[in-house]
Every structure is written in C-alpha cells, then in structure tokens.
Amino acid sequence: MAAASLKIVHNTYRDSVTLMQISAKIAALAGVQQASVVMATEGNLALLREAGLLDGEVAASPSDLLVVLRAENDAAAKAALEETERVLAGGNGGSPRSGPKEIAPRSLQMGLTAQPEANFALISTPGEYAAAEALKALRLGLHVMLFSDNVALEDEVLLKREAGARGLLLMGPDCGTAIVGGVPLGFANAVRRGPIGVIGASGTGLQQVTSLIDQAGLGVSHAFGTGGRDLKAEVGGATMLRALDELAADEATRVIVLVSKPPARAVADKVLARARASGKPVIACFLGADPAQVEGGGVLAAATLEDAAAMALAAARGESYAGSERRLPDYDVSRFAAQQRYVRGLYSGGTFCYEASLLLAQALEGVHSNTPVGKAVELDDVWRSQGHTLVDLGDDEFTRGRPHPMIDHRLRNERMLREAADAEVAVILLDVVLGYGAHPDPAAEMLPAIRAARDAAAGRDLAFVGFVCGTERDPQGLAHQVAALREAGVILAASNAQAARTAAAIANRHAAARQH
Amino acid sequence: MPQLASTSLGVINVGLAQFAEAIAAAGGRVTQLDWSPPALGDRTLGMALARLTRHEKVEPANEKAFAAFLGVSxxxxxxxxxxxxxxxxxxxxxxxxxxxxxxxxxxxxxxxxxxxxxxxxxxxxxxxxxxxxxxxxxxxxxxxxxxxxxxxxxxxxxxxxxxxxxxxxxxxxxxxxxxxxxxxxxxxxxxxxxxxxxxxxxxxxxxxxxxxxxxxxxxxxxxxxxxxxxxxxxxxxxxxxxxxxxxxxxxxxxxxxxxxxxxxxxxxxxxxxxxxxxxxxxxSMAQAKLSLDAAHGVAGSSMVTAMSRNGVEFGIRVSGLGERWFTAPAGAIDGLYFAGYGPADAALDLGDSSITETAGFGGFSMAAAPAIVKFVGGTPEDATANSLRMRHITLGESNVFQLPALDFRGAPCGIDIRKVIDTGIEPVINTGIAHHDAGIGQIGAGLTHAPLACFTQALAALEIEVNA
Structure with a gap:
C-alpha cells in the first residue's frame, strides 16, 4: 500500500537548484515513487497541489522547507525522510578537501585534522616550548617522543604522570632515538625488523645495540627511548616500565634488551621485577653496574653495549652465549716516539664516551673526561686535554650555539688537530655515527682532518682508532664509510667497546715496550 | 594497556623536518607541522594552553554554548x-x-x-x-x-x-x-x-x-x-x-x-x-548579537561571544569569562581607498560590526562573497582560502548557512580562543575604513584581523577560571 509522507523543516533555506538535486536523489531511492523537496512558498505549494502531492493546507511559511513523498510503504517513506535529513545536513556530500588548498597544519589539532588516524607526535621544538606541545599531544590521545632537551625535570614528571593516566607512552625528553614498528624516529639507524625489542635511556646506546643486531643479520621489533632521566628516583622509570609492558605484550618481540646507566636502586628493583614478569629473556645493560645486582629470574647482565647485542642475538637464536670475541687489531707500537703516551678520545655520542671511560679507566691510569665516570677524573678545562682524555663533544658546554657533532664535524676536527700537535699523544679515538639525522657523509668530513692531523704530528706516528655505528641500509652506507676510513689508515673496531679496548691496548703495549 | 607496539604508526612531526623525511622514506605516515611557538612565544601561557587542551570542563561547556548559538531563530x-x-x-x-x-x-x-x-x-x-x-x-x-x-x-x-x-x-x-x-x-x-x-x-x-x-x-x-x-x-x-x-x-x-x-x-x-x-x-549585526548572546555565560566555555572595536582598542568577550573585555590596540586596515584618500587618512579599526565575524559571517563567510577580496587585490581563491582558514579556529560549522564555494559546507563559526592561540591564526574581518577626522565618512574598505593579544589575555583568564 502506498504511503504518503510530509515533513516540514522550519526555518531552513536552500536554493532551488540544490533542492531539485535533493528531490531527484530522494526520488531515485528504492521504494520511492515521487519526492519533492521545496521551500514552502505559495507558488511551490500550488505546484505540489497540482501534482497531486499535497492535499489541503499545510502549516508552513515561505521560510520553511517542505519534504513531500509518496513511497511504496511506510518503511521506504521513513528511510527516504531520513536520507533527506542527512542530505540537508551534510552539504553536497562531496569531498571536503576538494577545491582550494588548505594551509599547512600549524598545530597538533590541525595535524589531526589532516591525518585523523595519527597516533603519535614526534616533538623536536626548542626545549622551552616542548613540554607544552607534549602535554597537548597527550591530551589529544597521542603517544609522544620528546626529542627536545632542556625540559625541566618537574615538567618531565608531570608529563609522565599525564601519559600514565591516559595509558600512553611518552619517550623522552632528550630521547634521541626510537624505532617503532620499523619506522625510524629521530636519530635512528635503518635497522631491519626482527625479534629483539630494545629500551634505552640513551640514544647512542640504542643505536649501537640495534646496529649490531642488524649487522649480525637479525632485526629489531621496536626500540623505545626513555630519555636520560627516566631512571632517576624522581621520575621512577615510568617510561621504561611502560615500554616493558609494551614489549612484554608484543608478539613480535621475543627478547628484550635494556640499556641505561645504573638506575637509582629503588627504580632498578622495580624495573628488574617488571622485566622478570615479562616472561621473556631480558638482557640488562646497566653500564657500570654490578652484575650481581642485576641478574636473576630470566634477566642477564651485559657489561657493554656490544655484549648486550651479542647476548640478545644468542637468546633470539636459541643459542647459549659464549662470551664475545676479544681479538683486538695489532698495531706496531715501535713507530711511536718515546714520549707519546696518551689516548685522546673525541666522541660525538655521549654513551660511547661513557662506556669508553669505564673501559679505559679499568685498563689505564689517569683517565680524564668532561663527563667523568668510574675511576675517571674531571678535566680542569674541558677545552684542554690532560693525560688520557675522553671528551663528549655532544655535551651541553660544547653544543651551546652549535649544531651537534654528529651533524657538524668542525669542532671535533679542530680538536683533532690540537691533539695531534701534542707530542705526548699516541692514540686518537673516534666514534662515527651513521643513520637518519646524522651527517650525510661523515668519512668525507673526517678524512681531510685526519690528513691534517698527521701533518700536525710533524713526523710522529699517530694511531687513529675508531668504529662505525651504523647499518648497510643507512643513508650513508656502512661499507662505504668503513672503506673510506680504512683507506685513510683508521683502525676500525666492530664496536665502541672494542675500539676503547684497542686504544687502551696500544697505549699499554707502548708503555710496556718503553720500559724494556 | 599496551597499544603502541601493535598499532600502525601515524606520526605528526612537530619540529625538525628532516625527521619527517626519514619517516616517509621508511614508508611511515607522517604529517609535518608548520609550527611556531604558540601564544606569541609566552612559555607560561603556552603551558596554560596545553592544560586547557581537551579540558574536561571546557569541552562540554563549548558544546553547550555552541548548541545554544545554533539554536537561536x-x-x-x-x-x-x-x-x-x-x-x-x-x-x-x-x-x-x-x-x-x-x-x-x-x-x-x-x-x-x-x-x-x-x-x-x-x-x-x-x-x-x-x-x-x-x-x-x-x-x-x-x-x-x-x-x-x-x-x-x-x-x-x-x-x-x-x-x-x-x-x-x-x-x-x-x-x-x-x-x-x-x-x-x-x-x-x-x-x-x-x-x-x-x-x-x-x-x-x-x-x-x-x-x-x-x-x-x-x-x-x-x-x-x-x-x-x-x-x-x-x-x-x-x-x-x-x-x-x-x-x-x-x-x-x-x-x-x-x-x-x-x-x-x-x-x-x-x-x-x-x-x-x-x-x-x-x-545582520543584531541577529548575530542575539545568537551569540545565547552562547554567552556558559561557565568554562572558551567560545568568543563578541569582537568589537572603538577606534582605539579592539576588544573581545568570551562565553565563560563574564562581562570582561580583553583588549589590545586597534589595528590598521589593509584595503582599497576611494579616490583622493589613502592609508594616511584612515581611522583605526572601528565598530561593533565585527559581531558578524564572531557569528561566522563577514570574513569567515568570505567564500560566499568573492567580490569582497577585490578590496585587497585578492582572487576568489583567496576568499575561499580565508573561510577555509577560519575553520581551524572555530568550534564548528553552521547547520544553516552554507558556502557554495566550499562545496556547500557550513560557514565556520564559534571562535575558540584556544585554537586562535594554538594556530596563531587571527580571525579575519571585512570592514569599512572611516576617515580619521570626524564627519568625512567612509573612505574605503578592506580586511583586518583581530589582534592575538586579546586572545592571549582571555586564555590566561580562562585558565584561572577553570583550573583554579
């Protein structure tokens, strides 16, 4: 049985062409025999009456919109009316982005309008604005990587509390590196995907572990950064705990690696308890920590970043870890002059400098640093080396008003020349970091400086020892960088730890040779 | 509640553009922001803005105010x-x-x-x-x-x-x-x-x-x-x-x-x-005022209910901030002058007529009136771009007033002070230009903007109002 319907939409104007289009659209719906959507003017009402769509009077004014329908049954009429309302409410239903160009998004909210499915904010604004952007991102439901540094500790605590309350992961502040589901964030290396998940308080620490895993033929599920202060008592390891939960539940992750300086005791207990509860093999590399304080219940302690990678590889392959190889390159120390004694390490990666300080200070007496650790002693003047010296050129006092040494090699090159001119220097120790964000061709930047340094040494022999942190798929290409540096006579070790041990061995061998 | 490891990453990149390039090169989805410090670089206010984002009092208040605004006939x-x-x-x-x-x-x-x-x-x-x-x-x-x-x-x-x-x-x-x-x-x-x-x-x-x-x-x-x-x-x-x-x-x-x-x-x-x-x-002005008054006085709302100028100061009122005015020096107008007059003759921005923009007309509906952009030598695309831009600082779109050039989408309306400050997009105003001397009359017409400083003051007040 046919059903007639009439609906008045008060006080709604649409121009006649639009209404004709809507009428045609509604009339074409299944089960609709006739449809007319018009402004309720006297003229239109008369037309509807003539067409037999309207009987008698309607309580509508010319500023009202009138929908009249004849449909095969009530259900079809109801559906047609609903469709009419939807069409009236929704413009033409065309693409909202057709026509003139939208401006580039300026705020996180505009970013979400442009990419509604976004779930992550990577923030690298100047530090003074970074906390506000991170807080906004969290309140908008986004996970956050806060690359920016110079964020106050109290802001970090506040942000992590907010993230915790919302079930979100906040990496950083001062989180240089992360890899999430194969996507590199910040200064990351191009690492293949695989079964090993890494959580690190240090960017270069993460880069070393993930690169070594890639070089060994396996890959990384995720690498989460926590920022350098996460394991302090005030922050309580909030990010590391949250990241551990992620990796524990992640099916792609079979082995977990933790990288950090030794955490505050209470924080370490919490982190290790959570690590044990993950049910997965966990390798904890707390650089400089007592292994006895770390190991137990599925958690293994790694002394160096290289060991951490090797132990994780073994665990992922189901092999037992047999210890890392310690085959250090030979060096003919007879070419040194008698007074050449010292190692001078010039680092762009803070964690590399830290790890090398620990290792070097075990092997040599009188190690100095601008960021001393273990038995190392603080430099009187960071700009002048004394004895064995390792400097972190990425530390604040060197980067103020300057790009980071991973991007701009000038500061390190200048320092290399000064060290070379020092008659007591035997070994110059260097890190070379590849990956996204790093200099596009570090070897090309370093080679002229190495040549100039050899000239400055005025006939003395100089040992250049280093390692390259990177992968073949990095924009700079690992093999290309290694070949160029070897060509220039740089002794390249496989890792930071091996480079530091090599430097120490050369210095010790020369000292021993001198005594004979 | 793990959720990041198992989901596909979609990144909004705030800051160094090279990071976005690396993400895109690795096949990740990324949106680069054209970011600059919000709130005129005021760090304290920037934090206030962050605290007011998706705020549990402000969002429902704005919904209420906006619905009341739309509900006026x-x-x-x-x-x-x-x-x-x-x-x-x-x-x-x-x-x-x-x-x-x-x-x-x-x-x-x-x-x-x-x-x-x-x-x-x-x-x-x-x-x-x-x-x-x-x-x-x-x-x-x-x-x-x-x-x-x-x-x-x-x-x-x-x-x-x-x-x-x-x-x-x-x-x-x-x-x-x-x-x-x-x-x-x-x-x-x-x-x-x-x-x-x-x-x-x-x-x-x-x-x-x-x-x-x-x-x-x-x-x-x-x-x-x-x-x-x-x-x-x-x-x-x-x-x-x-x-x-x-x-x-x-x-x-x-x-x-x-x-x-x-x-x-x-x-x-x-x-x-x-x-x-x-x-x-x-x-037009009176009906805009009527609709906006209906939205005024909702505690916690960040919706602007009046923008107006007295020729010396530009002032705004905000739904959740009572009868207060938040003012800044009135701006100059960028426009075309009648024969014989120029910018040196112009009075500063003047009049209550920016109540129309506050309600989504005027500059906000410029897409409807491409003839208007001729005052600033613009094209119909510029007119449409103005309306599109205003969508980023408003709570919603009109359910009645449609803009043909925006594919019949509703006119953007209900200015949110938070969005103005977060994006740095100032509300655009179409306006006449008066001679600065009494009695000479209109000497031109053009475009101007509501000064950001009105909105930053209002935001500081709103923060105290809702978070105190």
Whole structure:
C-alpha cells in the first residue's frame, strides 16, 4: 500500500537548484515513487497541489522547507525522510578537501585534522616550548617522543604522570632515538625488523645495540627511548616500565634488551621485577653496574653495549652465549716516539664516551673526561686535554650555539688537530655515527682532518682508532664509510667497546715496550 | 594497556623536518607541522594552553554554548526607540561601539558622532557646546554591547533613536541595532552637519514608523532563511549586503504598500531602502548579537561571544569569562581607498560590526562573497582560502548557512580562543575604513584581523577560571 509522507523543516533555506538535486536523489531511492523537496512558498505549494502531492493546507511559511513523498510503504517513506535529513545536513556530500588548498597544519589539532588516524607526535621544538606541545599531544590521545632537551625535570614528571593516566607512552625528553614498528624516529639507524625489542635511556646506546643486531643479520621489533632521566628516583622509570609492558605484550618481540646507566636502586628493583614478569629473556645493560645486582629470574647482565647485542642475538637464536670475541687489531707500537703516551678520545655520542671511560679507566691510569665516570677524573678545562682524555663533544658546554657533532664535524676536527700537535699523544679515538639525522657523509668530513692531523704530528706516528655505528641500509652506507676510513689508515673496531679496548691496548703495549 | 607496539604508526612531526623525511622514506605516515611557538612565544601561557587542551570542563561547556548559538531563530520583530527599549539606558546616556572608552580617549569619528547625537537630542545648541557637554562628565558613555545592542562604525545610539528589534522566536530574547543611514556623510562616520541631522530626524519620524507598521503586519521576518539565501547570492552580510538588502525589501515592500502611507512618503521610504546596499547590515549585526548572546555565560566555555572595536582598542568577550573585555590596540586596515584618500587618512579599526565575524559571517563567510577580496587585490581563491582558514579556529560549522564555494559546507563559526592561540591564526574581518577626522565618512574598505593579544589575555583568564 502506498504511503504518503510530509515533513516540514522550519526555518531552513536552500536554493532551488540544490533542492531539485535533493528531490531527484530522494526520488531515485528504492521504494520511492515521487519526492519533492521545496521551500514552502505559495507558488511551490500550488505546484505540489497540482501534482497531486499535497492535499489541503499545510502549516508552513515561505521560510520553511517542505519534504513531500509518496513511497511504496511506510518503511521506504521513513528511510527516504531520513536520507533527506542527512542530505540537508551534510552539504553536497562531496569531498571536503576538494577545491582550494588548505594551509599547512600549524598545530597538533590541525595535524589531526589532516591525518585523523595519527597516533603519535614526534616533538623536536626548542626545549622551552616542548613540554607544552607534549602535554597537548597527550591530551589529544597521542603517544609522544620528546626529542627536545632542556625540559625541566618537574615538567618531565608531570608529563609522565599525564601519559600514565591516559595509558600512553611518552619517550623522552632528550630521547634521541626510537624505532617503532620499523619506522625510524629521530636519530635512528635503518635497522631491519626482527625479534629483539630494545629500551634505552640513551640514544647512542640504542643505536649501537640495534646496529649490531642488524649487522649480525637479525632485526629489531621496536626500540623505545626513555630519555636520560627516566631512571632517576624522581621520575621512577615510568617510561621504561611502560615500554616493558609494551614489549612484554608484543608478539613480535621475543627478547628484550635494556640499556641505561645504573638506575637509582629503588627504580632498578622495580624495573628488574617488571622485566622478570615479562616472561621473556631480558638482557640488562646497566653500564657500570654490578652484575650481581642485576641478574636473576630470566634477566642477564651485559657489561657493554656490544655484549648486550651479542647476548640478545644468542637468546633470539636459541643459542647459549659464549662470551664475545676479544681479538683486538695489532698495531706496531715501535713507530711511536718515546714520549707519546696518551689516548685522546673525541666522541660525538655521549654513551660511547661513557662506556669508553669505564673501559679505559679499568685498563689505564689517569683517565680524564668532561663527563667523568668510574675511576675517571674531571678535566680542569674541558677545552684542554690532560693525560688520557675522553671528551663528549655532544655535551651541553660544547653544543651551546652549535649544531651537534654528529651533524657538524668542525669542532671535533679542530680538536683533532690540537691533539695531534701534542707530542705526548699516541692514540686518537673516534666514534662515527651513521643513520637518519646524522651527517650525510661523515668519512668525507673526517678524512681531510685526519690528513691534517698527521701533518700536525710533524713526523710522529699517530694511531687513529675508531668504529662505525651504523647499518648497510643507512643513508650513508656502512661499507662505504668503513672503506673510506680504512683507506685513510683508521683502525676500525666492530664496536665502541672494542675500539676503547684497542686504544687502551696500544697505549699499554707502548708503555710496556718503553720500559724494556 | 599496551597499544603502541601493535598499532600502525601515524606520526605528526612537530619540529625538525628532516625527521619527517626519514619517516616517509621508511614508508611511515607522517604529517609535518608548520609550527611556531604558540601564544606569541609566552612559555607560561603556552603551558596554560596545553592544560586547557581537551579540558574536561571546557569541552562540554563549548558544546553547550555552541548548541545554544545554533539554536537561536532570529526574527526581525519590529522597531522601538532606544530610550524606551534598551535596558539600563539612562536619560543622558550615549551608547558607542566597542569596549568602554572615555571621551578624551575617543577617536575622531566617534567624537564627531557624539557631537552629532547631542545636537540630535537637542542637549546642546551647537557643536562647540556639544563638545563641552561631552567633556563635562554630564553625559554617560556606555558600550552598545552592555545594553544588548550593536552599532556599526562609531555605533552611537542616543535615547530618541529608532532601533531594530530582533527576537529569538525560540525563546524570546532580544537584541538591537540602530538604522543604517547609507554611505557618505553619516553620523556613524562622525558627520554631524545639518543634512545628517535632518536625515536622522526623518528616519525617526517617518522611516521607523513605516517599517514598524510593515513588520507588525508581517508578524516579523525570519532572518536565517533570508541570510542563507543572501550567502548563496554573493553576500557575506558584513561588508556586502546587496542581496540581503534586496531580499529584505522584497519582503517589506508589499507590506509597506498596504500600510496606507501617503504616496510620497511611501516613495521616500522605498527610495531610501532601495538606495542603500548596506541597509541590511545593522539587522545582520543584531541577529548575530542575539545568537551569540545565547552562547554567552556558559561557565568554562572558551567560545568568543563578541569582537568589537572603538577606534582605539579592539576588544573581545568570551562565553565563560563574564562581562570582561580583553583588549589590545586597534589595528590598521589593509584595503582599497576611494579616490583622493589613502592609508594616511584612515581611522583605526572601528565598530561593533565585527559581531558578524564572531557569528561566522563577514570574513569567515568570505567564500560566499568573492567580490569582497577585490578590496585587497585578492582572487576568489583567496576568499575561499580565508573561510577555509577560519575553520581551524572555530568550534564548528553552521547547520544553516552554507558556502557554495566550499562545496556547500557550513560557514565556520564559534571562535575558540584556544585554537586562535594554538594556530596563531587571527580571525579575519571585512570592514569599512572611516576617515580619521570626524564627519568625512567612509573612505574605503578592506580586511583586518583581530589582534592575538586579546586572545592571549582571555586564555590566561580562562585558565584561572577553570583550573583554579
């Protein structure tokens, strides 16, 4: 049985062409025999009456919109009316982005309008604005990587509390590196995907572990950064705990690696308890920590970043870890002059400098640093080396008003020349970091400086020892960088730890040779 | 509650663009922001803004305010006299545009208009006496906005002046505006010569009663359908009212014809209305004011309910911040000048007419009126781009007023102070340019922007209001 319907939409104007289009659209719906959507003017009402769509009077004014329908049954009429309302409410239903160009998004909210499915904010604004952007991102439901540094500790605590309350992961502040589901964030290396998940308080620490895993033929599920202060008592390891939960539940992750300086005791207990509860093999590399304080219940302690990678590889392959190889390159120390004694390490990666300080200070007496650790002693003047010296050129006092040494090699090159001119220097120790964000061709930047340094040494022999942190798929290409540096006579070790041990061995061998 | 490791990453990159390139190169989805520090780089305010993002009090308050705004059905109900119609209108009170301003601070056109209004009310014999009286403290000055009214340019309303009454048919609330005198020498530009005063007297004695009769016979005119149609016809009902004025006259003319006026009086009324393409402007303003007043006073709401200028200061009011004005120095206008005039002759931004932008008309609906961008040498694409840009600082879109150039999407409306500060996008305003000297009149038209500093102050106040 046919059903007639009439609906008045008060006080709604649409121009006649639009209404004709809507009428045609509604009339074409299944089960609709006739449809007319018009402004309720006297003229239109008369037309509807003539067409037999309207009987008698309607309580509508010319500023009202009138929908009249004849449909095969009530259900079809109801559906047609609903469709009419939807069409009236929704413009033409065309693409909202057709026509003139939208401006580039300026705020996180505009970013979400442009990419509604976004779930992550990577923030690298100047530090003074970074906390506000991170807080906004969290309140908008986004996970956050806060690359920016110079964020106050109290802001970090506040942000992590907010993230915790919302079930979100906040990496950083001062989180240089992360890899999430194969996507590199910040200064990351191009690492293949695989079964090993890494959580690190240090960017270069993460880069070393993930690169070594890639070089060994396996890959990384995720690498989460926590920022350098996460394991302090005030922050309580909030990010590391949250990241551990992620990796524990992640099916792609079979082995977990933790990288950090030794955490505050209470924080370490919490982190290790959570690590044990993950049910997965966990390798904890707390650089400089007592292994006895770390190991137990599925958690293994790694002394160096290289060991951490090797132990994780073994665990992922189901092999037992047999210890890392310690085959250090030979060096003919007879070419040194008698007074050449010292190692001078010039680092762009803070964690590399830290790890090398620990290792070097075990092997040599009188190690100095601008960021001393273990038995190392603080430099009187960071700009002048004394004895064995390792400097972190990425530390604040060197980067103020300057790009980071991973991007701009000038500061390190200048320092290399000064060290070379020092008659007591035997070994110059260097890190070379590849990956996204790093200099596009570090070897090309370093080679002229190495040549100039050899000239400055005025006939003395100089040992250049280093390692390259990177992968073949990095924009700079690992093999290309290694070949160029070897060509220039740089002794390249496989890792930071091996480079530091090599430097120490050369210095010790020369000292021993001198005594004979 | 792990969720990141198992989901596909979609990144918004705030800061170093090279990071976005690396993400894209690895096949990740990434949106790069064109970021600059919000809140004019004020770190404290930036944190306040962050704390107010997705705020548990502000979001529902804005929903409530915005719904109330959309829910108003303004009807042009009739004509009244300021002294009898307006609340708290004193006997010796003159209303003016914008936030409060004292006589000695007023700009030239406003002072001229006040002299004219004093003469019109016969409170003084000549201009000199009128100025003395204005300076004496015996005349009270008060913003139109404090009385439910709005007036373009100087916005002077005196007790004897006729007013439009716009009423919410869905609730009975009212808003008011004065009558538009036409272009050229007019009181709203500070002119007070005999011709100006004579026209005002005729408007009071002849025009207003005739229009009042016609409206009474019609029972009022629904304004939303009329404005919706005008937008389709190329108006933005602030600086371009050609279609709306015609549509209004089309509704009024038959009723005027039946009002039994002497033929010559009828002809004068029709001539006057037909001869002024901005006749509808004041009605547009009053209906905007009515809708926005419905949204005002919702605790916690960050929606702007008034933007207005007194020629010295630009001021805004915010729904959740009561009767306070947040002000900054009035800006200059970028526009085209009539022959013989230039930027050096221009007064600063002036008038209550930016109430239309506050409600989503004017600059916000510029896509509807591409003719307007010619004032700044723009193209129709520029007009559309302005409307698109305003979508990023508003709470939503009109469910009634559609913009053909935006594929019939609704006009962006309901300015959110948070979005203005977060994006740095200032509300765009289409406006006339007055001569800085009293009485010369309009010398051009163009575009200007609401200053960010009004919004930053309001944000600081809102933070205290909702987080204290």
């Amino acid at each position: 303004p009807v042009l109900r009739g004509v009244g006299t300021a002294g009898e119609t307006l609340a708290n209108m004193g006997e010796r009170m003159l209303l003016h545009a914008g936030p409060p301003v004292a006589w000695h601070d007023m700009c030239g056109p406003m002072r001229g208009a006040i002299v004219g209004a004093i003469l019109y009310e016969r409170w003084a014999r000549d201009a000199k006496a009128a100025q003395k009286l204005a300076a004496s403290g015996k005349i009270a000055f008060s913003p139109c906005h404090h009385h439910g009214a709005v007036g373009p340019m100087a916005g002077i309303i005196s007790p004897s002046m006729p007013l439009w009454i716009v009423e919410n048919s869905a609730g009975g609330a009212r808003a008011y505006s004065n009558f538009n005198e036409g272009l050229g020498k007019a009181l709203r530009f500070g002119a007070y010569g005999p011709q100006v005063l004579a026209r005002l007297a005729w408007m009071q004695k002849s025009l207003a009663p005739a229009l009042g009769k016609a409206l009474a016979a019609l029972g009022g005119i629904e304004l939303k359908p009329l404005i919706a149609q005008a937008l389709i016809m190329g108006d933005e009902v602030h600086n371009r009212n050609a279609a709306a004025s015609s549509l209004l006259l089309r509704r009024l003319a038959p009723a005027l014809a039946r009002a039994r006026l002497p033929a010559e009086k009828l002809a004068q009324v029709l001539d006057f209305v037909a001869g002024n393409e901005h006749f509808f402007l004041n009605i």
